[in-house]
Amino acid sequence: MIDPVDLEQVLDRELKQLPRPQAPRTLLPRVMAAAGRAPAPWYRRPWIAWPAVWQVASVILIAGFAGGLAFVPVPSRLVDIGRTLSGAAALIRVVSQVFLQPIAMYVLVLAISLSVACAALWSALNRFAFGEASHQ
Amino acid sequence: MTDTDRFEAFVREFQDMVFATAVRLLGGAAEAEDVAQTVFLRAFERFDAVGTSPQAAGWLKTVATNLCLNYLSRYRARWQFFSELDPPAAGSRAGVSDSSGSFAASLASPVTAIDLDEADRHARLERALRGLPDHQRVPLVLFHFEAMSYDQIAAALGVSLGKVKTDIHRGREALKKELSILDRSR
CATH class of the missing domain: 1.10.1740.10 (RNA polymerase sigma factor, region 2, helix turn helix motif)
Known part of the structure; x- marks a missing residue:
């Protein structure tokens, strides 16, 4: 008759000597296949595929940051640098008025149009091509 | 990478x-x-x-x-039900039963004739462990492999401390039989 305490110790030793069971070879491919089907976390996806709440929040955040910059007092040293550069700025202004301003509106409209087209194309691909593929 | x-x-x-x-x-x-x-x-x-x-x-x-x-x-209700019954009814899985000795008896004759090496001994003990009914194997594994105390096991399983001790004791008794068979066969 083995004392329960002895039995506990004997069994503990015996059980801990057991070799660790090996994972079946099928486990790794199964996990990798399932992980490949799992959607990436939202912050790893392109902005267009973020949840609407995060899209709105990010726009508000960036707008707030940009707006906040307008109220940040400019350090006097930067003002001095600005005066130094004012000569160069005047030259650039002239070049801008002569060459750039006439086409600025067209460039702006073109840039916005291309951005909207890219966003629309990406959404369409996401919905009809990548989205369907991920459900297979 | x-x-x-x-x-x-x-x-x-x-x-x-x-x-x-x-x-x-x-x-x-x-x-x-x-x-x-x-x-x-x-x-x-x-x-x-x-x-x-x-x-x-x-x-x-x-x-x-x-x-x-x-x-x-998911099977907890059935698990608790079986574990509260008398030991002969507790061996719900094929293989080891904690007091009937049928599993041990079934192994005794062929095993004694074979000189088991260490790998065989480990394999049989591992099989005996896995063959224990859930309500004995789970607390036994949590105690010996996961280093959990009786209290922690009782809390994790949502059962009484006394039940954990009883189940572990019965599990050990079943494995002891397996070990004694293996030792006799050496």
């Missing part, structure tokens, strides 16, 4: 540990593989944090243990 490569290396490193935890708690390789897959998918969802954490192994073991207990809890 891409994220996929890093995750694959991570799975390779820990797959045996996770599978071992699951297969000893669940007693079956197929269920253990399913649980191990779920564990690694959980890790994949937060791989940025888990992948580089020095506590990754502990985290995986905890998740594996919890998922196994959740898996078993």
Whole structure:
């Protein structure tokens, strides 16, 4: 008759000597296949595929940051640098008025149009091509 | 190294540990593989944090243990019912029964004739462990392999401390029979 305490110790030793069971070879491919089907976390996806709440929040955040910059007092040293550069700025202004301003509106409209087209194309691909593929 | 490569290396490193935890708690390789897959998918969802954490192994073991207990809890009502019955009725799985000795008796004659080497001895003990009924194997594995105390096991399983002690004792008695057979055969 083995004392329960002895039995506990004997069994503990015996059980801990057991070799660790090996994972079946099928486990790794199964996990990798399932992980490949799992959607990436939202912050790893392109902005267009973020949840609407995060899209709105990010726009508000960036707008707030940009707006906040307008109220940040400019350090006097930067003002001095600005005066130094004012000569160069005047030259650039002239070049801008002569060459750039006439086409600025067209460039702006073109840039916005291309951005909207890219966003629309990406959404369409996401919905009809990548989205369907991920459900297979 | 891409994220996929890093995750694959991570799975390779820990797959045996996770599978071992699951297969000893669940007693079956197929269920253990399913649980191990779920564990690694959980890790994949937060791989940025888990992948580089020095506590990754502990985290995986905890998740594996919890998922196994959740898996078993689907059968908890039946599990508790059987464990409260007299010992002869408790051996719900084929294989080891804790006091009837039928499993031991079935092994006695062929085993004594064979000179088992250490690998065979381990294999038979592992099989006997997995063959224990759930209500004996689970607390026994939590105690000996996961280093949990009786109190922690009782809390994790939602049963009384007395029941944990009784079940572990019965499990040990069943394994003792297996060990004595193996020792006699040497």
